[in-house]
Amino acid sequence: xxxNYPYINEYIQKxxxxxxxxxKELETxxxxxxxxxxxxxxxxFIEVICSIAKPKKILEIGTAIGYSAIAIAELSxxxxxxxxxxxxxxxxxxxxxxxxAKLDNQIEVITGDAKDVxxxxxxxxxxxxxxxxxxxxxxxxxPHCIRILRNGGILISDNILYQGMVATDELWVKRKxxxxxxxxxxxxEIMDNDKLDTSILPLGxxxxxxxxxx
Ligand code: SAH
Ligand code: MG
Numbered sequence: 001x002x003x004n005y006p007y008i009n010e011y012i013q014k015x016x017x018x019x020x021x022x023x024k025e026l027e028t029x030x031x032x033x034x035x036x037x038x039x040x041x042x043x044x045f046i047e048v049i050c051s052i053a054k055p056k057k058i059l060e061i062g063t064a065i066g067y068s069a070i071a072i073a074e075l076s077x078x079x080x081x082x083x084x085x086x087x088x089x090x091x092x093x094x095x096x097x098x099x100x101a102k103l104d105n106q107i108e109v110i111t112g113d114a115k116d117v118x119x120x121x122x123x124x125x126x127x128x129x130x131x132x133x134x135x136x137x138x139x140x141x142x143p144h145c146i147r148i149l150r151n152g153g154i155l156i157s158d159n160i161l162y163q164g165m166v167a168t169d170e171l172w173v174k175r176k177x178x179x180x181x182x183x184x185x186x187x188x189e190i191m192d193n194d195k196l197d198t199s200i201l202p203l204g205x206x207x208x209x210x211x212x213x214x
Contacts, residue, residue: 055127062133066094161206
């Protein structure tokens with residue numbers, strides 16, 4: 001479901017440059033197999049932020065088939081990405097795609113649940129974190145993300161308006177109520193946290209960009 005007027009979405013999508021080659025193939029694969037990869041306009045936003053901020057050490061939470069990790073790594077050979085994926089089968093597909101893109105030296109897929117993997121990271125050295133997995137658990141991942149993000153680093157959180165349901169009870173679906181409640185709490189937390197400056201954009205499925213203050 002769109003969170004925006006359909007004509008606005010269509011216009012933004014039509015204006016966003018299309019991917020080619022392997023990334024295009026991954027989009028087709030994702031559509032056929034219902035893999036929830038980033039929407040093209042969301043990915044474009046992340047790519048532009050990376051061009052501006054030039055992060056070198058990136059952490060992605062939620063690899064899926066490696067689509068966003070490959071697109072980001074292709075921006076610069078200086079980018080090093082660690083990407084966490086819970087599903088063994090997804091991680092295997094992602095590693096194959098990363099090899100096909102010849103980016104094995106830039107992207108490491110870590111198989112495991114983000115809440116366990118994140119607690120093992122110790123130093124605050126990530127320049128950028130892309131949160132894109134298990135929307136109901138963003139709140140649990142957040143303290144770790146704040147801890148391992150360097151001062152001056154960027155946290156981008158995807159799907160935070162969750163098909164519009166986060167913003168209004170009129171779209172409320174009972175079986176999604178825990179996710180919606182958790183996302184609302186997450187938004188309050190990233191907005192109110194002293195360490196972060198956050199802005200919400202109604203792009204794709206809703207994106208938040210947070211800056212960890214120096
Ligand atoms: N970032 C990807 C899309 C990720 S889709 C892209 O844009 O191309 C979300 C992924 O998160 C799914 O593959 C799912 O298996 C994974 N996931 C869900 N819960 C997780 C968790 N707790 N830890 C790590 N990965 C998780
Ligand atoms: Mg997403």
